[in-house]
Structures are given as structure tokens and as C-alpha cells.
Amino acid sequence: MTMEWSSWPRRHGRFVDVFTAILLCGLATYSSMLAQQNGETAGPIIVRSPSPAVFALSAVASLALLWRRQYPRTVLAVATGCGVVIGALGFEVSVLSAGAAMVAVYSLGLWVDPRTAKIATPIAAGILLIASYFHQLSPILTGGRITVVAGLLVAGALAEATRNRQNYLAALHARAELAERTREDEARQRVSEERVRIARELHDIVAHHMALAHAQASTAAYLLRSQPDQAQGMLDQLAGTTSAALRELKATVGLLRDDDSDAPLEPTPGLDQLPELLAAFERAGMVISLSVTGEPRPLSPGADLTAYRIVQEALTNVTKHAGNAAATVRLVYSRQLLTVSVVDDGPALPDHVRGETDSNITGYGLIGMNERAVSVGGQLHAGRRPDGGFEVTTELPLGPAPTPDTEDRTS
Incomplete structure (x- = not known):
């Protein structure tokens, strides 16, 4: 079940992109309604109605994310530019309004070479930090600005970690395939070597005993006419030769039979x-x-x-x-x-x-x-x-x- 849920986003990537674009567009539009209040309980409050300009800019940045896999550099430039324009219009550049830029940074780090991602991420963070001063120049460092920069850097780090994990899993998969092929090749090589060994043993046994039996039979045939007593002894030796050949053949061929594994073999x-x-x-x-x-x-x-x-x-x-x-x-x-x-x-x-x-x-x-x-x-x-x-x-x-x-x- 866990594996099925983890693979779901990869199998439905287009749906995930559309949902992410709609969500980020809504959050960016909502952030245009907020403003910081002063006092002990300082925090964002709703002070205005949604801005059509912010909605249009966030919609452009969010729609650009649909092509983040094919053109990650262009998408990051578009998302960062929309954030800059939002800041120039007098709205706060926050995590909500810069959400598309964070997703673009993640996409860039995941699908582009790491060196480019390491250079582009701090540049985008610096540009959005400068754009945040269009809304309010002081104080210089606020929680919102630090959060934007940190969010972009974390998105880049997360992309690198995801890339490393994907490379690690790919290496494991390739290693497993290589090990499987190696085991198959090794098994075939062992079978071939065993065939050669058995063929060599059979050749030595058959060649030796057949040559020896031929010599003994020829000698017995020669002696049979003149010295039948010696011929009989040679025939007895011939019987011993053939018996020894049968025993050695049985011992060698018996190695090929599973049901004879416990049978006693010749030394x-x-x-x-x-x-x-x-x-x-x-x-x-x-x-x-x-x-x-x-x-x-x-x-x-x-x-x-x-x-x-x-x-x-x-x-x-x-x-x-x-x-x-x-x-x-x-x-x-x-x-x-x-x-x-x-x-x-x-x-x-x-x-x-x-x-x-x-x-x-x-x-x-x-x-x-x-x-x-x-x-x-x-x-x-x-x-x-x-x-x-x-x-x-x-x-x-x-x-x-x-x-x-x-x-x-x-x-």
C-alpha cells in the first residue's frame, strides 16, 4: 500500500501539476489581501480585497509550472519575474506569493545539472529579496524576507536530495540487473566447464580402456592358435579391463544422476x-x-x-x-x-x-x-x-x- 501511494504522483504527474498551479495561484491571491499589523500581537490581517493584478501575475507564474519538466530554467525566470512585479506593485513578497518560484527552484534542481541549480537558486533568492524592499524598505531583515530566502534555499536542497536518492535507487537497480546477468553468465560458464570436465573424464576412461582392451583382444587372438593357455589368461585380463571400464563409467555418469548421489563411487x-x-x-x-x-x-x-x-x-x-x-x-x-x-x-x-x-x-x-x-x-x-x-x-x-x-x- 505504501509503495502504491508513493508512486501515485509519478503516475499522475499532470494532475499534480494542475492542482499545484491552482493552489499556488489561490494562495498568492489571498496574500494580496493581507498586511502586517503593529503591536504585541503583530501578525498578518486582511485589510483589502483580492488584487486582480496579483491574481493575473500569480496565474501566469502558476500556469508556467505546467512546463516545469520541459523548460525548468524558463519557468524559474517567469516565476521570479512575476514575484518581482508583485513587489513593484506594492504588495509584500512572501512565501505565499513566491510559492511558484520555490516550486520552480525545486524543478530546476531536480531536472537540470546540479551546478546550474546551485547558481540559479541564490540568484533567484537575491532578486526576490530585493523585490521585497519595494513594499517596505525598513526594517531590513524581517521574518517574511528571511522565510522567502530560506524557502528557496530549502527547495534547492530538497531537489538535490531527491536527485541523489533517485541516482542511488537507479544505481541499485542497475547493480541488481548486473548481478542477475552475472549470475546467469556464471551459471552458464559453470555448466559449460562441467560439461567439458565430464567429457574429458569420459574420453580418458573410454580411450584408455578401449585401447587396452583392443590390445589384449588382439594378443589373445594371436595366442589362441599357438598358446591357448596364455590366450585364456589374456582373455581373463580383457574381462577385468572391461569391468574396470564399466565401474569408472558408472562412477562418472553417476555424478549426473540426482538419485545416485548417495551411491558409493570409485575412489x-x-x-x-x-x-x-x-x-x-x-x-x-x-x-x-x-x-x-x-x-x-x-x-x-x-x-x-x-x-x-x-x-x-x-x-x-x-x-x-x-x-x-x-x-x-x-x-x-x-x-x-x-x-x-x-x-x-x-x-x-x-x-x-x-x-x-x-x-x-x-x-x-x-x-x-x-x-x-x-x-x-x-x-x-x-x-x-x-x-x-x-x-x-x-x-x-x-x-x-x-x-x-x-x-x-x-x-
């Missing part, structure tokens, strides 16, 4: 599971060597998962593109960095398969590895080696600082 892989990962590739026929330099130190969960996934994807690429090439996995711990390198001795590959360089990383596998490294504050380099084979090297921070010292970078 997040990390470097502590690296021996099992290398053993799975070795059972598929790959020769892998592991070297660790420096004292192993714990990583953040994100960096730990990133290191594991990069090694997994790099070895999967070796399986898919380099055949039976041998691979070397190196972990180098320095003061602030963990450097992970996966190098194979396979032949040089076609440019459309493995032509990526440090400045041009393409292919979903390498793009995913690069995104993983950057997401935890690291960086990744991938490219062909001059003497054949391919190398993937990533540097991951061990501490919270995302930017390591140059002296801690290892090659």
Missing part, C-alpha cells in the same frame, strides 16, 4: 595407483619403465588426478599410434614442481596424427591433457622427438602457488 585415481596402471599396459604387451627423481611429495587432489590422467592418456596414445614401442615414465620432484614425462621410442608419425607441437596442441587427447594441466596451474608440452618417438611433458605445482619459480622448472 578418485591418483599417482598411488600408477603401478597398477603400468601393469595393465605391460600385460597388454607394452614395455614400460618408471623412474622417480627426488623425494615424492603429496599433491592436491586435482593435481594428483591430473598427473594420473596425463600418464594414462599418453600411454594410451602410445598403444594406439606407436604399436609395441617401449615407453618411459619419469616423475621428477623439485621444490615446487612435479614434472611428469612420458616418452616412447616409436617411429615418427604422420602430421595429422601426432604433429602437435608446444605451440599447436590439437587432437582431443592432447587438448584434454593440456586443459587438465592448465586447470591446476600447470602447463603441458607435447611433440615429436628429433630422434623418433613422441614426448609428453607436464609441470604441475606442488604447492598452492600456481606460478612456480623459473629455477624449479626441469626439462
Whole structure:
């Protein structure tokens, strides 16, 4: 209810202007009938009939207020001029007769730049103060004259306060709209990032297990004719590979299901599971060597998962593109960095398969590895080696600082 009443004048501005003009015209005409009396009970009394001249001047000033929004400077000049003429006709310039000038001062301060309003308000007050002396020269300062000047100054101050409040509310509204847009953009960005993360996880899981299952199936098919006992063991490993793939897929896809939020998920892989990962590739026929330099130190969960996934994807690429090439996995711990390198001795590959360089990383596998490294504050380099084979090297921070010292970078 309060909000409805406060917005009513804005919704019926023309009615308010007409009512204000009629009221001010009537008050100014009434003031022409008054005069001050002397004595202990001094005060205004009615001494004459209404003046047609004052009525005409007050009507002009009041009607001018109907255009106070479009031409506030002109309206103030007209209202002030009418007040001056009223004083020149011998009538007292009071709050009632100068009411139109006060409304014009308020309008000027509200709809014109504050600097103009601060200059025009005291000028109008000074002009009306001088005009008040046409009626009576002494005493110099009376209550009526002080009231006129104070009324004009208060009208200017009220206009400035109203303007500041309007600007404040407009700023709050703009800030709320900006915050709403920012929340929507942030929500869309988070959804996009989550989609990329899930797609990256699914790619790593599917690519790794499918490549490993393909290698195991091919080996089993080869051994089935000559060494059926070993072929049976390879088929058992193939079943374990597919089961592990299904478990990891269920754990990843289960994050998308609300009703599975309480279901137990597989633990997040990390470097502590690296021996099992290398053993799975070795059972598929790959020769892998592991070297660790420096004292192993714990990583953040994100960096730990990133290191594991990069090694997994790099070895999967070796399986898919380099055949039976041998691979070397190196972990180098320095003061602030963990450097992970996966190098194979396979032949040089076609440019459309493995032509990526440090400045041009393409292919979903390498793009995913690069995104993983950057997401935890690291960086990744991938490219062909001059003497054949391919190398993937990533540097991951061990501490919270995302930017390591140059002296801690290892090659």
C-alpha cells in the first residue's frame, strides 16, 4: 500500500501539476489581501480585497509550472519575474506569493545539472529579496524576507536530495540487473566447464580402456592358435579391463544422476595407483619403465588426478599410434614442481596424427591433457622427438602457488 501511494504522483504527474498551479495561484491571491499589523500581537490581517493584478501575475507564474519538466530554467525566470512585479506593485513578497518560484527552484534542481541549480537558486533568492524592499524598505531583515530566502534555499536542497536518492535507487537497480546477468553468465560458464570436465573424464576412461582392451583382444587372438593357455589368461585380463571400464563409467555418469548421489563411487585415481596402471599396459604387451627423481611429495587432489590422467592418456596414445614401442615414465620432484614425462621410442608419425607441437596442441587427447594441466596451474608440452618417438611433458605445482619459480622448472 505504501509503495502504491508513493508512486501515485509519478503516475499522475499532470494532475499534480494542475492542482499545484491552482493552489499556488489561490494562495498568492489571498496574500494580496493581507498586511502586517503593529503591536504585541503583530501578525498578518486582511485589510483589502483580492488584487486582480496579483491574481493575473500569480496565474501566469502558476500556469508556467505546467512546463516545469520541459523548460525548468524558463519557468524559474517567469516565476521570479512575476514575484518581482508583485513587489513593484506594492504588495509584500512572501512565501505565499513566491510559492511558484520555490516550486520552480525545486524543478530546476531536480531536472537540470546540479551546478546550474546551485547558481540559479541564490540568484533567484537575491532578486526576490530585493523585490521585497519595494513594499517596505525598513526594517531590513524581517521574518517574511528571511522565510522567502530560506524557502528557496530549502527547495534547492530538497531537489538535490531527491536527485541523489533517485541516482542511488537507479544505481541499485542497475547493480541488481548486473548481478542477475552475472549470475546467469556464471551459471552458464559453470555448466559449460562441467560439461567439458565430464567429457574429458569420459574420453580418458573410454580411450584408455578401449585401447587396452583392443590390445589384449588382439594378443589373445594371436595366442589362441599357438598358446591357448596364455590366450585364456589374456582373455581373463580383457574381462577385468572391461569391468574396470564399466565401474569408472558408472562412477562418472553417476555424478549426473540426482538419485545416485548417495551411491558409493570409485575412489578418485591418483599417482598411488600408477603401478597398477603400468601393469595393465605391460600385460597388454607394452614395455614400460618408471623412474622417480627426488623425494615424492603429496599433491592436491586435482593435481594428483591430473598427473594420473596425463600418464594414462599418453600411454594410451602410445598403444594406439606407436604399436609395441617401449615407453618411459619419469616423475621428477623439485621444490615446487612435479614434472611428469612420458616418452616412447616409436617411429615418427604422420602430421595429422601426432604433429602437435608446444605451440599447436590439437587432437582431443592432447587438448584434454593440456586443459587438465592448465586447470591446476600447470602447463603441458607435447611433440615429436628429433630422434623418433613422441614426448609428453607436464609441470604441475606442488604447492598452492600456481606460478612456480623459473629455477624449479626441469626439462
